[in-house]
Amino acid sequence: MSADTILDLLVIGGGVNGAGVARDAVGRGLKVALIEGGDLGGATSSASTKLIHGGLRYLEFYEFALVRKALAEREVILKAAPHISWPMPFLLPHEPHLRPAWLIRAGLFLYDNLAQRHEVPGSSTVQLRKDAAGPAFDRHLTKAFRYWDGWIDDARLVVLNARDARARGATIVTRDPVTTTRRTDFGWEVTTASGRTFATRQLLNCAGPWAEKVARELMGVNDAPRLSLVQGGHIVTRKVNRTADAWMLQQPDGRIIFVIPYEGDYSLIGTTETPVDEPGAKALTQAEESYLLEAVNRSLAKPLTTDDIVHRFAGVRPLVLEEGKALRETTRDWKLVPHDGAAAMTVIGGKITTYRLLAEAVLKQLFPATKPWTKGAVLPGGDIPRTRATAQADFESWLIDLKARHQLYDPAIVQRMARLYGTETETLLDRGLGANLGGLFEAELQHMREQEWATTAEDVLWRRTKMGLHLDAKAKTRVATFFGERAAVSA
Numbered sequence: 001m002s003a004d005t006i007l008d009l010l011v012i013g014g015g016v017n018g019a020g021v022a023r024d025a026v027g028r029g030l031k032v033a034l035i036e037g038g039d040l041g042g043a044t045s046s047a048s049t050k051l052i053h054g055g056l057r058y059l060e061f062y063e064f065a066l067v068r069k070a071l072a073e074r075e076v077i078l079k080a081a082p083h084i085s086w087p088m089p090f091l092l093p094h095e096p097h098l099r100p101a102w103l104i105r106a107g108l109f110l111y112d113n114l115a116q117r118h119e120v121p122g123s124s125t126v127q128l129r130k131d132a133a134g135p136a137f138d139r140h141l142t143k144a145f146r147y148w149d150g151w152i153d154d155a156r157l158v159v160l161n162a163r164d165a166r167a168r169g170a171t172i173v174t175r176d177p178v179t180t181t182r183r184t185d186f187g188w189e190v191t192t193a194s195g196r197t198f199a200t201r202q203l204l205n206c207a208g209p210w211a212e213k214v215a216r217e218l219m220g221v222n223d224a225p226r227l228s229l230v231q232g233g234h235i236v237t238r239k240v241n242r243t244a245d246a247w248m249l250q251q252p253d254g255r256i257i258f259v260i261p262y263e264g265d266y267s268l269i270g271t272t273e274t275p276v277d278e279p280g281a282k283a284l285t286q287a288e289e290s291y292l293l294e295a296v297n298r299s300l301a302k303p304l305t306t307d308d309i310v311h312r313f314a315g316v317r318p319l320v321l322e323e324g325k326a327l328r329e330t331t332r333d334w335k336l337v338p339h340d341g342a343a344a345m346t347v348i349g350g351k352i353t354t355y356r357l358l359a360e361a362v363l364k365q366l367f368p369a370t371k372p373w374t375k376g377a378v379l380p381g382g383d384i385p386r387t388r389a390t391a392q393a394d395f396e397s398w399l400i401d402l403k404a405r406h407q408l409y410d411p412a413i414v415q416r417m418a419r420l421y422g423t424e425t426e427t428l429l430d431r432g433l434g435a436n437l438g439g440l441f442e443a444e445l446q447h448m449r450e451q452e453w454a455t456t457a458e459d460v461l462w463r464r465t466k467m468g469l470h471l472d473a474k475a476k477t478r479v480a481t482f483f484g485e486r487a488a489v490s491a
């Protein structure tokens with residue numbers, strides 16, 4: 001094996017953590033490969049609640065360092081990807097028997113002030129009877145608190161990190177799981193299911209819920225972390241949010257449920273917390289569905305029923321269990337586990353919000369002589385001209401200009417595309433969109449196939465876009481046919 005064919009770092013797992021580390025590492029001048037067994041972001045990183053948040057509720061568990069870190073990072077992400085992320089107001093209805101107003105006000109004061117804030121406004125008190133959001137709520141709710149966090153398209157965040165990594169020279173392999181690894185004198189030899197072999201000095205296990213299995217069974221290390229796996233389920237329903245506000249609803253069991261305006265016509269409601277044995281997410285059970293419906297109906301003027309559910313999805317969170325703590329109290333911070341004397345590390349947990357910081361922490365340990373660079377660097381499509389006070393204001397004014405320059409297209413189509421592809425929309429529109437397959441254009445499918453590793457209708461309908469919610473069966477079949485598949489994809 002000649003020295004120039006040996007990678008500096010091979011990353012197993014193309015979720016947000018793996019893609020984030022690969023991007024950061026290659027930008028530091030390292031030779032990097034990222035190997036994903038399925039689709040990029042195909043596991044937990046496309047099944048999150050999609051919040052870029054400090055985590056207001058973690059304050060209750062005294063996780064001040066985590067909340068401060070995540071709040072500061074919220075600003076960084078909103079600037080790096082203003083097309084796929086934006087500030088979002090949240091309403092927290094006041095339920096005096098669950099948490100007293102003084103406690104919530106104190107929490108929100110901290111939340112507003114723990115980190116510097118330019119991209120999002122501060123919190124306020126709302127009289128629901130006088131607010132446009134009010135009529136959606138049951139009459140017993142009269143007062144609420146409004147605070148701000150961020151929303152992001154999690155699956156696109158993964159793909160954009162992988163694209164930036166590839167543009168800087170990283171090798172990205174998808175749908176080809178790592179099947180064996182072997183220790184060598186230079187580090188590791190890694191083989192995939194298709195028989196591709198890589199030599200690497202350092203091996204990084206970013207396999208999310210599979211991390212324990214990969215460490216124990218594939219890497220053969222004897223200090224593999226022991227994980228507890230918890231499934232979080234979401235339902236997508238007819239829209240119940242009347243305004244741009246998402247809701248944070250307190251539950252009698254101490255948990256909270258988010259109800260988020262989603263994809264224009266819908267609300268995204270989650271999550272459940274169900275201990276599971278297997279890393280792969282399972283379909284939501286009847287009990288999980290009922291829990292979410294009951295949770296949201298406690299606050300709604302017009303309750304939801306099963307018939308209002310149009311889509312369901314779940315993701316599995318790996319947790320390192322802490323002695324004497326309930327699941328909801330267990331830290332959402334990441335844990336890095338260097339394997340003793342083995343030129344290898346396993347990464348566990350974290351949040352979508354803090355993936356970039358996690359990458360910096362990993363590389364500080366593995367390659368201490370290299371320098372961080374990603375803070376302030378935009379992701380593909382995020383290079384919107386900056387002239388205004390916030391990145392979102394810049395995006396909005398760029399979008400107005402884009403619509404004006406492409407008046408031949410329906411402004412709703414330009415808007416939809418701008419939220420997916422950012423500034424790359426310009427090239428797509430200039431070159432022409434080709435046939436309309438019933439909501440998605442041929443040029444988009446080509447873009448996703450050639451630039452974003454999409455190989456199936458499922459990749460496109462539920463991860464690169466969420467058009468699975470909007471397209472009818474005929475259009476879905478046309479997308480499947482584009483990818484050479486025979487069957488249409490499920491709802």
Ligand SMILES: Cc1cc2nc3c(=O)[nH]c(=O)nc-3n(C[C@H](O)[C@H](O)[C@H](O)COP(=O)(O)OP(=O)(O)OC[C@H]3O[C@@H](n4cnc5c(N)ncnc54)[C@H](O)[C@@H]3O)c2cc1C
Binds near residue numbers: 013035040047050314
């Ligand atoms: C229900 C839920 C809601 C959440 N909501 C939020 C939120 O609102 N905001 C937030 O900041 N965070 C949220 N999170 C946390 C966030 O989603 C996770 O921290 C993040 O997605 C973890 O990413 P990951 O890369 O570690 O794992 P994953 O995304 O699971 O990626 C691991 C990858 O490894 C691959 N893999 C496994 N074995 C192999 C192999 N042998 N070879 C190659 N590849 C392999 C898998 O295919 C998978 O794609 C949520 C988590 C859950 C479960």
